[in-house]
Amino acid sequence: MELEFILDMIETNGYLGLFLWLWIGVFVFPVPNEVIVMTIGLATSLHVLHPIFAFFAVYLGILAAMTSSYLLGRCIGRPLLQYFQKRNKFTKVISKSMKLMDKYHALSLSISYFIPGIRNFLPFLYGFSKLKYRTFALFAYSGALLWLAIAFPLGYAFGEHIEVIVAYEQELFLVLGFLVLLIAAFKYRQYRKNKKYNTPFLNEEILDLEKSDTDSAKCKK
Numbered sequence: 001m002e003l004e005f006i007l008d009m010i011e012t013n014g015y016l017g018l019f020l021w022l023w024i025g026v027f028v029f030p031v032p033n034e035v036i037v038m039t040i041g042l043a044t045s046l047h048v049l050h051p052i053f054a055f056f057a058v059y060l061g062i063l064a065a066m067t068s069s070y071l072l073g074r075c076i077g078r079p080l081l082q083y084f085q086k087r088n089k090f091t092k093v094i095s096k097s098m099k100l101m102d103k104y105h106a107l108s109l110s111i112s113y114f115i116p117g118i119r120n121f122l123p124f125l126y127g128f129s130k131l132k133y134r135t136f137a138l139f140a141y142s143g144a145l146l147w148l149a150i151a152f153p154l155g156y157a158f159g160e161h162i163e164v165i166v167a168y169e170q171e172l173f174l175v176l177g178f179l180v181l182l183i184a185a186f187k188y189r190q191y192r193k194n195k196k197y198n199t200p201f202l203n204e205e206i207l208d209l210e211k212s213d214t215d216s217a218k219c220k221k
Contacts, residue, residue, distance in 0.1 A: 015049075015057040022061025023068070032116055033062070034151055041155020055152055062144050066123045070136055073127025081128060090121075097122050105192075106135055107185065110143030 009017045018040065026033065037058060044051040072080060084090040097118050100108040112122040126136055 015053055018054065018057040019061040019064070022058050023064035026065045026120060027068075033119070034116075037148065037151040038155030041152045041157075045156045051156070055148070058152070059145065059148055062148065063141055065120065066140050066144060067137075069120055069123040070127035070133070070140070073124035074130065075127075077124065077128030080124070093117055093121050094125075097125055101125065106131065106139045109136065109139035110146070113140075113143045113147040 009021065013020070022033075022036065025036075040049065040054055040058060043049050044054050084094060096115075097112075100112060100115075100118065100122070104111055106126075109122060109126065113119045123136065123140055126140075
């Protein structure tokens with residue numbers, strides 16, 4: 001991601017451009033969020049952007065993208081999931097997402113933002129599973145905030161070495177986020193004592209879709 005592109009966008013659209021880029025651009029441009037956020041962090045270190053305004057513009061854009069994905073799953077999840085299941089490139093993403101959901105339940109929304117490829121797809125699946133928005137927002141928004149609180153300062157301090165950071169992204173983020181995630185896991189265990197969340201509805205829907213696809217294929221034969 002070229003710094004000049006950031007500068008041009010800010011000059012043309014201001015902080016609104018950052019918000020729209022993180023909201024809509026994530027669905028259009030195949031650029032990792034890490035690269036985008038750390039480039040913006042670098043821009044703030046050069047005093048091109050105000051760090052607080054830039055941070056919140058980025059965070060709001062991320063929340064808008066996650067919420068849009070959740071609402072798509074909740075409103076038109078079935079036809080979209082049928083489409084995704086027929087595309088090989090989404091097969092692994094769906095499988096990894098389901099395993100994460102089965103293992104960590106709602107907490108997987110917080111964890112997923114540290115996993116490229118899944119972070120924007122998991123909200124869609126939880127929307128399809130009819131998870132309450134309040135629960136979705138609690139875990140998804142807090143996970144995104146934690147991720148941003150790590151990625152943004154990294155860009156601010158080491159933005160000139162983005163390529164190296166991205167190369168060791170998972171290891172670096174796991175180390176930096178480990179203690180915080182332990183605290184979150186402890187809080188979540190307390191939370192689950194009062195109310196448990198699982199995804200039986202989603203699992204049943206997946207099986208129904210696969211069965212309907214199999215029946216359709218048999219009929220065509």
